[in-house]
Amino acid sequence: MKAVIPAAGYGTRFLPATKAQPKEMLPVYDKPTIQYVVEEAVASGIDDILIITGRGKRAIEDHFDRSIELELSLENSNKDRYLQEIIDISELADIHFIRQKEQKGLGDAVYTARKYVGNEPFCVLLGDTVTVSDIPCAKQLIDIYDKYQGSVIAVEKVKKEEVGRYGIVKGEPIDSILKIIDVVEKPKLEDAPSDLGIIGRYLLTPEIFDCIEKTPRGAVSEIQLTDGIGLLKDEQDVYAYEFKGTRYDIGTKLDWLKSSIEIALQKDDIKDDLLEYLKELTRLEG
Numbered sequence: 001m002k003a004v005i006p007a008a009g010y011g012t013r014f015l016p017a018t019k020a021q022p023k024e025m026l027p028v029y030d031k032p033t034i035q036y037v038v039e040e041a042v043a044s045g046i047d048d049i050l051i052i053t054g055r056g057k058r059a060i061e062d063h064f065d066r067s068i069e070l071e072l073s074l075e076n077s078n079k080d081r082y083l084q085e086i087i088d089i090s091e092l093a094d095i096h097f098i099r100q101k102e103q104k105g106l107g108d109a110v111y112t113a114r115k116y117v118g119n120e121p122f123c124v125l126l127g128d129t130v131t132v133s134d135i136p137c138a139k140q141l142i143d144i145y146d147k148y149q150g151s152v153i154a155v156e157k158v159k160k161e162e163v164g165r166y167g168i169v170k171g172e173p174i175d176s177i178l179k180i181i182d183v184v185e186k187p188k189l190e191d192a193p194s195d196l197g198i199i200g201r202y203l204l205t206p207e208i209f210d211c212i213e214k215t216p217r218g219a220v221s222e223i224q225l226t227d228g229i230g231l232l233k234d235e236q237d238v239y240a241y242e243f244k245g246t247r248y249d250i251g252t253k254l255d256w257l258k259s260s261i262e263i264a265l266q267k268d269d270i271k272d273d274l275l276e277y278l279k280e281l282t283r284l285e286g
Helices: 033-043 058-063 068-076 080-090 106-111 137-148 160-165 208-213 225-232 253-264 271-285
Strands: 002-006 048-053 094-099 122-125 129-132 151-157 167-174 177-185 196-204 238-242 246-249
Touching: 002 033, 002 106, 033 048, 033 058, 033 122, 033 129, 033 137, 048 058, 068 080, 106 208, 106 225, 122 137, 129 196, 129 253, 137 151, 137 196, 137 238, 151 177, 151 225, 160 196, 167 225, 167 238, 177 225, 196 225, 196 246, 208 225, 246 253, 253 271
Parallel strands: 002 048, 002 122, 048 094, 151 238
Antiparallel strands: 122 196, 129 246, 151 196, 167 177, 167 196, 177 238
């Protein structure tokens, strides 16, 4: 199975930090956000990955490429651990790149992958969302697909005040999943069919491309993948699955800061010092 990682957005919420670097390259603790996403795909058994970029995103390509000069410098300095880390990045998977020529929305970004994907199911992992779980989120979706042979969307319950930031789904229970009967992109709270938000992980059948072709511009005048999924569910069963794990949405500056802190607190080499620092800040604030 192949994976598609859309990473073409402007990252305007993070300006000026993203004026000259992609949002997906912002570090979450010690790695760029998009590296976590690629590692999730690889841990799910996927080693053929397409990253959809845009103008000004060259840093993403450079990150997953070899850096011979840096490697030689590290080798000459006997910094073997760092040397191996950067070599490992370039050998994670077969990573390809294509540009979304115009910013027309997530649906359009995914549509640019149609020739790469061909006539097979594929995973979509948003490049600004990090998931942490014993079984990778993409692998959880693959397991559901293997059982039900239909598109699967990862969801989780979201706060009422955040409903307008997500695609929201409503479904009928089937075993431990839901068969989607309604899906709305960024609805007002009073129009939301439920509190289950799409969290940036999808396993889609190739029929989604025909549905995207038929999708007009929707929320914020963009071609929304959610609207394409709404058409797909009318042609074949589409399922929603409540992801088992923790999601870090790098969607706002505050979310990004929280993500770095929470992930750092999972690292044995720093968590004690960081906890002590946070306690000291709390004492000072008090």
